[in-house]
Amino acid sequence: MRFAGGEVAVGSYEEAGVSIDAGNRAAALMRAAVESTHGPGVVPLPGGFAGLYRLSGYREPVLASTVDGVGTKVLVADELGRYTSLGADIVNHCANDVLATGARPLIFLDYVASGRLIPEVVAGIVSGAAEACRELGVALVGGETAEMPDLYGSALDVVGACLGVCERGELVTGELVRAGDAVLGLASSGLHTNGYTLARRVLADAGVGYGDTWRGLGRTVGEEYLEPHRAYVRQIEALRREVEVRGMAHVTGGGLVENLPRALGGLGARLRAGSWEEPPVFAMIRELGGIPEDEMRRVFNLGVGFCVVVGAAEAGRALKILHGTGCKAWHIGEVVENGGTVEFA
Template identity: 35%
Template structure:
C-alpha cells in the first residue's frame, strides 16, 4: 500500500514543526488573542477593540517578498526574509492610519527543511514583535514537484484597526508639506531588475560591495523597515501616507492625492545602492523612480505648521527624514500627479 510519505509529504515533520513554531507565535501574542496556534482558525477578541475605538473599521493587507526570496535561497540566509514579509503587509496598513493587530503567514515548499522553516518563521516573529502585532496563525504546505529542493515561497496577511473618521488620507490641501521617511535599503520591490543587473555585471552575492565590508548578498537582504513605532504616535498630525513599494514614488504617491492635486517633489540624496543600480544597470531616472523607493520608504503629507513637531518625533524614534516637497494644484486635468523639480 502506498503512503503519503512515499509521495513526498512528511506529515509527521509538519506536526513537529507546528510544535516548534508555537512558542515563536506565543511570544508575539497581544491580550486580545484567544487560544493559541493549532486550532482550525485563529481567534481575536474584537470586543476589546470596541472599548478603545469608537467606530472601529478593520483594515487588511496581503503581500509577499517577490524574487528577493531567490537571493535568500542562493545565500542560504533565511533569518531576515520573514521580517520583510511582515513589513510589506504592516506598512500598507499604516498607510490607512491603522494600528496593526494580527498576522498570518503562508509558507510553501517542495519539501520541508526544518532549519529553513524555523529561521523564516522566527524572522516573522521578530517582525511581528516590532510591529506590536500577534502572529496568530498560518499554514505550512509541503508540495512535491511544485518547487525545487530548498526553494520556498511566502505570503503574509495582516489585519489592523482604525476609527472610521481617522482613515487616511484625508483633508490634503494645497501647500501641505511632503516628508520623506528614509528606507533601510531596497526593501522588497524591484528585485527582478536588481538580480538582472547583478548578473550582467558578473557579480557574485558573496562578493564584497564597493561601500561596506559586507557582501552584496547581505546588502541586498537588508530587511524592509517597519515604521509602526515611529508613525503610530504621530498619526493625528498626518494627512496622508504613501508606502513606497512596487511602482516607486511615481505610482504610489498619487494613490493618496485628490484628482485635482499633485505632489511637487524636490531632489534628495539617493543612497549609494540606488545610484549604483542606475549607473551600472543603465536605468533611467524615471524608471528608477517607478521601480524602487530610491531611499524613501514612506511619504507623509502633513500641514506646514506640523513640520517641526513631526520631524522631531520621527528623529527621536530613530528615523532619518527629509522635507522633499509640497502639494500643489494640478495645472491641467491631464497633468502628472507627481512632478520632480
C-alpha cells in the same frame, strides 16, 4: 510493491513528495516563537482551525486588511542560505500597508510554501516573523506551511496577511490633503521587498556575486540585498499623537511615482530630487545596469520607504518628532494641483 507491468506503486504521501512528519516538526520548532507574540487580545483555542482575537474598546471600528509576498527576494536568501530576515520582511511590509490607511496593525498570518519542506528553514522564517511582530506589538495568530513539489520544484514562497483596526474617524483617506501641504519622506533601509527581479538580473549580467563588495556599501552585496524591510508603525504612532497627518503612502513596487499619488486625494506632488539620502545600493544598480532614472524611480523606493503629508506649517515640528524616534526623515516636496502625478524638480 509492483504492478504486474513492473511500475512502482506509490505507497505513501512521503513517497509522493510530501512529508507530514517534516510539517509537524516545523510546527513544533516555531510554536514558542509564535506564542511569544500573543497578548491579552488573543483568545486561546487549542487545536482551533483559525486564530481568534478579541476586539474591544472601539466605538466605530473599521478593519483594514492586506496580503503580500516577499517575491524573488527569496532567491537571494536561498543563494546565501539565510532565510530568517524574510520573516521580518513580510511582517513589516504588510504592517506598513495597514498603517498607511490610518489603522493600527493587530494580527498577522504567514504562508510559507516550498517544493521540499525543510523544518529548520521554515521555523527560521516564522521565528523572524515572530520577532518582528513582537517589536510592533502585533499578534502572530496563525499560518500555513505547504509542501508541494509538483508546483514549486526547488522554489520557496513567503506570503503574509495583516489585519488592523482604527476608529472610523482615524482613517487617513487623503481627503484632507490640500495644495501647498508638505510631503515628508521617511528613510528606507534599502531595496525593502521590491524590484528584486531587476536587481538580481543587473548583478547576473554584470558578473557581480552576492559575496562581492561595492564602493560605499560597507558590506557584501548579498548582505545589502537581504537587509530587512523597515517598519514605520512606532514612528507614525508618535507623529500622529502630535500632528495632523493628512495622507500616508507606503512606497513599494512602483516607487514614489505610483505610490505617493494614492495618498493625495486626486492632487499631485512636486518633489525635490536630491533632498533625501539615497542608499548606495541604488547607485550600484543604476551604474551596473545602465538603468535610466525614470525607470529607477518607477521600480525602486530610492531611499524613501514611507511618506506622510502634513500642513506646511507643521513640517518642521513633524520632522523633529520623527527624528526623535530615531527615524531619518526629510521634507522632500509639496502637494500641487497637477492631476495625481509626481514631478521631480
